[in-house]
Amino acid sequence: MKDRLTSLVTGLPADYADLRYEENRKIRITYQGRELTQISSTTGGGGHVRAYAGGGKAIASFSDPDAATSTARRTCASARIVGRMRECPLRLADAPAIVERFSLSPKRDPRSIPLSEKLELLAHYNRILLEEPRVITTQSEYDEFASSRMFINSEGTMIEYELLNVGVYGMIVAKKGDVVQRVRFAYGGNDDFSRLVGREDELRDEVARACELLDAKPARSGICPVVLDPSEAGVFIHEAFGHLSEADGLQNNPSFRERLSVGTTVGRSLLNVADDPTIPGYPGSYEIDDEGVRGRRTELIHAGVLVGRLHSRETAAEFGEPLSGNMRAVDAVFTPIVRMSNISIEPGTSTFDEMVGSIDNGYYLVGAKGGQTAGDQFTFGAQWGFCIRSGRIGPMVRDINMSGELFSTLRNISMIGDDMEFGERGGCGKGSPMQLNRKSGKGAPHIKIDAVTIGGV
Amino acid sequence: MHALIEEARARVDGAELHWHRRRSTTVNYQNYQLQGVSEEELSSVALRVIDHGRTGTAFGIFPDGACLLYDAVAAAAHGDPATFAFAGPARYPAVENGDPATADLDSAVLVERCESIVRRVRNELPAIALRAHAEAETDHRVIETTSGAAGENCTSGLSIAFGAPFKGVGVGVYKSARSTSPFWVDDSLIEEFVEWYRWGDVTSTPSTGRLPILLAPDAAYLLLLPLLFGLSGNAVRKGTSPLIDRVEERILSEALTIVDNPLRAGDPESRPFDDEGVPCARRVLVKNGLLKGFILDLESAAALDQPPTGNGLKRALFGSGTELPPTPWFVNPEVEPGATPWRQMLTTLDEGLLITGGMGFHSGNYPQGHFAVQAIGFHVRSGRVVGRLDQTMISGNIYHDLLRVRAVSAERRPCAAGLLSGGLAPFILIDSMQVTGR
Numbered sequence: 049m050k051d052r053l054t055s056l057v058t059g060l061p062a063d064y065a066d067l068r069y070e071e072n073r074k075i076r077i078t079y080q081g082r083e084l085t086q087i088s089s090t091t092g093g094g095g096h097v098r099a100y101a102g103g104g105k106a107i108a109s110f111s112d113p114d115a116a117t118s119t120a121r122r123t124c125a126s127a128r129i130v131g132r133m134r135e136c137p138l139r140l141a142d143a144p145a146i147v148e149r150f151s152l153s154p155k156r157d158p159r160s161i162p163l164s165e166k167l168e169l170l171a172h173y174n175r176i177l178l179e180e181p182r183v184i185t186t187q188s189e190y191d192e193f194a195s196s197r198m199f200i201n202s203e204g205t206m207i208e209y210e211l212l213n214v215g216v217y218g219m220i221v222a223k224k225g226d227v228v229q230r231v232r233f234a235y236g237g238n239d240d241f242s243r244l245v246g247r248e249d250e251l252r253d254e255v256a257r258a259c260e261l262l263d264a265k266p267a268r269s270g271i272c273p274v275v276l277d278p279s280e281a282g283v284f285i286h287e288a289f290g291h292l293s294e295a296d297g298l299q300n301n302p303s304f305r306e307r308l309s310v311g312t313t314v315g316r317s318l319l320n321v322a323d324d325p326t327i328p329g330y331p332g333s334y335e336i337d338d339e340g341v342r343g344r345r346t347e348l349i350h351a352g353v354l355v356g357r358l359h360s361r362e363t364a365a366e367f368g369e370p371l372s373g374n375m376r377a378v379d380a381v382f383t384p385i386v387r388m389s390n391i392s393i394e395p396g397t398s399t400f401d402e403m404v405g406s407i408d409n410g411y412y413l414v415g416a417k418g419g420q421t422a423g424d425q426f427t428f429g430a431q432w433g434f435c436i437r438s439g440r441i442g443p444m445v446r447d448i449n450m451s452g453e454l455f456s457t458l459r460n461i462s463m464i465g466d467d468m469e470f471g472e473r474g475g476c477g478k479g480s481p482m483q484l485n486r487k488s489g490k491g492a493p494h495i496k497i498d499a500v501t502i503g504g505v
Numbered sequence: 506m507h508a509l510i511e512e513a514r515a516r517v518d519g520a521e522l523h524w525h526r527r528r529s530t531t532v533n534y535q536n537y538q539l540q541g542v543s544e545e546e547l548s549s550v551a552l553r554v555i556d557h558g559r560t561g562t563a564f565g566i567f568p569d570g571a572c573l574l575y576d577a578v579a580a581a582a583h584g585d586p587a588t589f590a591f592a593g594p595a596r597y598p599a600v601e602n603g604d605p606a607t608a609d610l611d612s613a614v615l616v617e618r619c620e621s622i623v624r625r626v627r628n629e630l631p632a633i634a635l636r637a638h639a640e641a642e643t644d645h646r647v648i649e650t651t652s653g654a655a656g657e658n659c660t661s662g663l664s665i666a667f668g669a670p671f672k673g674v675g676v677g678v679y680k681s682a683r684s685t686s687p688f689w690v691d692d693s694l695i696e697e698f699v700e701w702y703r704w705g706d707v708t709s710t711p712s713t714g715r716l717p718i719l720l721a722p723d724a725a726y727l728l729l730l731p732l733l734f735g736l737s738g739n740a741v742r743k744g745t746s747p748l749i750d751r752v753e754e755r756i757l758s759e760a761l762t763i764v765d766n767p768l769r770a771g772d773p774e775s776r777p778f779d780d781e782g783v784p785c786a787r788r789v790l791v792k793n794g795l796l797k798g799f800i801l802d803l804e805s806a807a808a809l810d811q812p813p814t815g816n817g818l819k820r821a822l823f824g825s826g827t828e829l830p831p832t833p834w835f836v837n838p839e840v841e842p843g844a845t846p847w848r849q850m851l852t853t854l855d856e857g858l859l860i861t862g863g864m865g866f867h868s869g870n871y872p873q874g875h876f877a878v879q880a881i882g883f884h885v886r887s888g889r890v891v892g893r894l895d896q897t898m899i900s901g902n903i904y905h906d907l908l909r910v911r912a913v914s915a916e917r918r919p920c921a922a923g924l925l926s927g928g929l930a931p932f933i934l935i936d937s938m939q940v941t942g943r
Binding site: 086108112119184226304 | 613823
């Protein structure tokens with residue numbers, strides 16, 4: 049297969065071509081309440097081809113390996129059609145050819161663990177959740193994705209690499225009268241099965257939180273200062289800023305690109321942000337991306353100034369900036385797009401008590417609950433929160449979403465904690481069609497933002 | 506694939522095979538330039554079995570059939586007792602959801618369609634970063650069960666979308682159209698895009714408080730998705746739906762009638778059977794605000810001791826796919842039209858919001874009807890749009906705020922944007938919602 053695909057790629061009528069072929073295996077076990085609603089394994093392969101010819105680009109996905117040759121040739125022809133219609137030809141930044149095999153060596157490899165053990169672990173956790181009578185249902189999920197990939201390009205790169213991600217994720221649904229509240233949990237998020245084991249006490253804490261929320265009042269709408277816990281702060285920097293550091297989102301938006309020129313001051317001098325796939329053990333860790341470029345740490349904001357960006361070979365050429373190794377595809381169905389790996393706010397010097405003590409009337413928001421961004425606008429939720437009154441933590445609140453505008457909000461980050469935590473939940477949706485990527489890490493200390501809009505009652 | 510179901514018949518108590526092949530060609534314009542062409546030809550298959558009374562599933566992309574059956578049986582060894590039976594033989598309704606002319610559209614034709622939009626918009630708004638996207642696809646589905654269900658359907662669709670972010674920001678105006686047959690985008694849609702885009706030249710932030718909301722079809726998912734999770738048989742049987750025991754009660758304004766219409770002619774989302782092989786049918790779910798019924802897949806129907814409704818789809822909040830288990834989902838939700846032109850509804854607003862989208866929907870407690878989203882749309886004063894919304898949130902609960910609807914428009918449009926893949930909705934003028942602005 050390797051020789052056949054290499055011969056195919058190097059013989060294509062294109063200025064540049066690459067082909068990624070994958071063999072993937074997914075295992076998913078799901079409990080909803082007491083019912084085991086899904087126990088499934090997924091196998092299959094597929095390929096994705098990209099061609100640049102005459103200044104244009106075309107891509108194709110296929111599931112039948114026998115279709116690789118005809119698909120790749122048709123893709124080259126389509127790329128030439130695109131090139132003829134473009135005023136500005138598309139180019140790729142130079143990248144070294146790599147011939148290498150990248151293997152994983154997990155501490156405890158989930159691929160070697162019997163399905164029965166995975167099922168028993170999940171069933172055990174699910175039983176713990178259901179011990180509490182106010183928990184009316186659960187969604188407990190074991191998710192394992194193992195991918196063996198081969199990437200070949202027309203410049204001599206031939207790499208074989210693996211991706212492996214395993215996690216236990218879920219949601220606790222508690223009810224009291226008409227009030228129903230949900231609390232999410234996530235363990236794992238890397239290639240090590242042992243990280244999933246022994247989380248019983250944390251699960252019981254999550255159940256307690258879900259039940260406490262049943263007596264909490266909804267948040268009040270308004271504009272106020274907030275302290276975000278590391279989970280929320282990680283989602284904030286991912287959603288609000290991180291997506292704007294992905295160059296493919298700016299590539300064709302000239303006015304926005306101008307606002308985000310390298311060298312622009314975007315925050316106060318206490319703010320430092322970086323993306324780094326090379327830190328081992330986090331959800332977004334990897335050695336090489338799906339365009340055959342080695343991952344590397346990229347400083348994005350240094351002392352409040354925009355200093356870097358995340359790139360593909362195409363965007364790096366267009367922006368005249370260094371390669372970063374951030375092109376990634378969820379599986380063979382999808383073309384790679386520019387994505388964060390592990391993005392984080394670096395620790396500052398403030399303590400949590402100092403942050404809370406500086407607020408007369410605001411909120412402490414805890415636990416990421418997803419978010420969404422469109423350019424400079426962002427919205428994301430908190431699992432729960434607490435009122436802050438006169439510098440002290442007050443009653444718990446529920447049903448909290450916050451939104452804002454990136455540039456003013458970054459300038460409003462006035463304190464950064466001296467702690468630091470990376471989330472175990474990977475996850476990010478981007479692209480059209482949307483690629484839901486588990487291998488996306490987010491880290492942060494506590495931070496204080498002087499003003500955000502809270503949507504509530 | 507028929508051989509696989511026959512092999513399964515010999516080895517397990519029951520089996521359901523779902524095979525799907527998707528072929529698509531897409532062209533994509535960014536900032537008025539053709540950015541690329543993409544093609545897909547992907548097939549996938551899911552096999553669900555009941556073996557020794559327990560369920561197991563396997564899925565594959567171009568899989569080996571024997572391996573698939575082995576995996577499904579291995580999964581069933583650990584599975585829960587089956588509480589339902591696979592679909593049996595049925596007569597499926599005829600649906601006009603395919604056109605061979607669409608299946609034959611190639612990238613050159615799609616480029617022509619986009620170029621036509623590009624030319625017309627560039628004449629009016631040359632300095633914007635226009636995006637356009639045209640996709641022709643055919644979806645071929647086969648379902649077969651050992652109980653005798655056997656369905657095959659091939660749909661085709663052309664979808665065209667275009668729009669642009671407002672200068673210097675991320676949000677913008679986007680329009681879309683789709684059909685089973687080839688079409689050109691109407692001038693009226695382009696003119697409306699240009700008008701709405703120009704409305705956004707200035708920003709305006711309303712004051713905090715309760716204001717009337719004119720919900721555009723593009724934003725209908727803010728109503729329909731919470732309703733979907735309330736109507737889901739899964740939520741009912743688990744006790745999480747806020748609509749349990751409320752059939753024939755008023756849950757929305759009497760101005761609102763909502764049906765699921767999988768048989769709508771000319772819509773690529775229409776289908777004769779669901780992903781479990783159960784026949785689809787048009788069903789009224791909410792009539793003049795009164796709850797009429799729920800949507801059920803095989804499992805929830807069995808649990809609730811009711812017949813399945815043909816709504817078992819391989820869907821999730823962020824997409825669809827053969828690998829997903831069936832769950833109760835709308836096929837083609839429709840909100841029935843009213844009598845008032847939407848522009849007339851706009852002129853009645855002293856102050857209000859025209860909402861075309863909401864960011865952050867999935868972060869809220871939507872299964873209970875709650876939403877708290879950043880509002881995308883326009884600020885209206887004295888019956889006229891005064892600018893696009895900036896730093897504004899709307900929040901509430903559909904089962905409270907949509908009890909008071911002032912009017913429903915005569916016009917309906919596809920609510921394809923956002924998280925719904927199909928559906929038709931009018932503009933809905935809601936009496937008031939909580940707005941957080943200045």
